[in-house]
Each structure stands twice: as structure tokens, then as C-alpha cells.
Amino acid sequence: MTDSTVDFLRTTRSSYDAIAKEYAERFPSGLPHPLDRSLISAFAELVTENGPAPVADLGSGPGFVTALLDSLGVPVFGVDLSPAMVTLAREAHPHLRFHVGSMTALDLPDATLGGIMALYSTIHVPEESLPRAFAEFHRTLRPGAPVLLAFQTGDADHMHLAERFGHEIDLDYWMRSPAAVAARLTEAGLTLVASMVREPQGEEARARGFVLARKG
Structure with missing residues (x-):
């Protein structure tokens, strides 16, 4: 594991440790929009159709x-x-x-997962570490198993926050287009099923990107 990978893991971990309580209170459900919930329902149906196997929610936060x-x-x-x-x-x-x-080093056997969900967690993975994470997705998934990713998307490709909820943090965000994420998944050996963008709603400052893929 490279020094840059260790650095982003360390800073992301310490930042979320600092804001965990306030984050959970601020986002009690995490999925305010019905379209987001419908995509998760579709993902669940695809998991069931492919046969019973455990699913990993990567970046599960408050759960x-x-x-x-x-x-x-x-x-x-x-x-x-x-x-x-x-x-x-x-x-x-x-x-x-x-x-x-x-997600860059999953402590899981090969080809055992029935699906992977990663909602708003790959946004903290820098570009040079994303192939490693997606290679882990491919390694741990069973054939036919789906992957659903959600992420903020927009014009600026990088943002750094030094404070949130009154806490000092050191947190980086990478905003990617669905096309860019789909390309990285394809490079890792996964097959694109669908991608979309949902425009900002309510207090949201950025559009939401969604990519659904599967292991062939």
C-alpha cells in the first residue's frame, strides 16, 4: 500500500471519527429522496435474483x-x-x-459477495486509489452480482474541508461524473448496467450520480 493510500485512509478515518455523532444526528435516514430509495430497492431485487449471498455496504456510516x-x-x-x-x-x-x-483492502474471500453497495463513500477515494478499490469489488463479488454506487457529481473535481460541525477535520472529496466512474468499473472487469444523474433537491448543493454495474 502506497504512502498516499495510507494518508487518505488515516485522514478520512480521523475526520469521520471526529464528526460521527453530529453526522448521524444531521442525517438520520441518509436517503431523503424517493428516487434514491427506489434504486436501492432495485439493487435488492437484483441481489435476490442472482441467488442468496451476503451483501457488503461499504462506507456504511451510522448504518x-x-x-x-x-x-x-x-x-x-x-x-x-x-x-x-x-x-x-x-x-x-x-x-x-x-x-x-x-474498500481498498477488503478482508473477505474471493467471489463470496452477492452485491456491493457504496453510497457516498467512493467520494473520499483519490483517483490513484480508485482502481485498487474497484479491483477489490471485482475480486470479492460472485459472478452476476450487482454493484450500486452513489456520489456527488459536478464541475469541481476536488474539494477539501478543514472544518465540519464545529470540528477540525482533514477531509478530501473527489467529484466524478457517472461516465468516469463507469469507465473505472469497466477497467476493473465489471459490466455497466445503468448510470444516471439526479439534480440537486432541497438543501443539496450538488447533483447526485448513480452507477449500477455487475460482475460478468
């Missing part, structure tokens, strides 16, 4: 998406880089499994 997938009958567990987020998720959803980990 609201993990819990939603569970309510849809999907066998799911959450993985997050931040120990503080994992603690909150376990407290809020004690019937589900959450553990600390990184």
Missing part, C-alpha cells in the same frame, strides 16, 4: 442504508473506515453486523 437493505430481505453487513461510525451503527442496529475496514 441506515444497511438497515434499509436488511428490511428488504437482503443478507447484509456494513463496513466503515471509522471506528466511531461502526460503534454508532452497532448501537442503532444491534441485530446487524458492522466492522471496521477499507
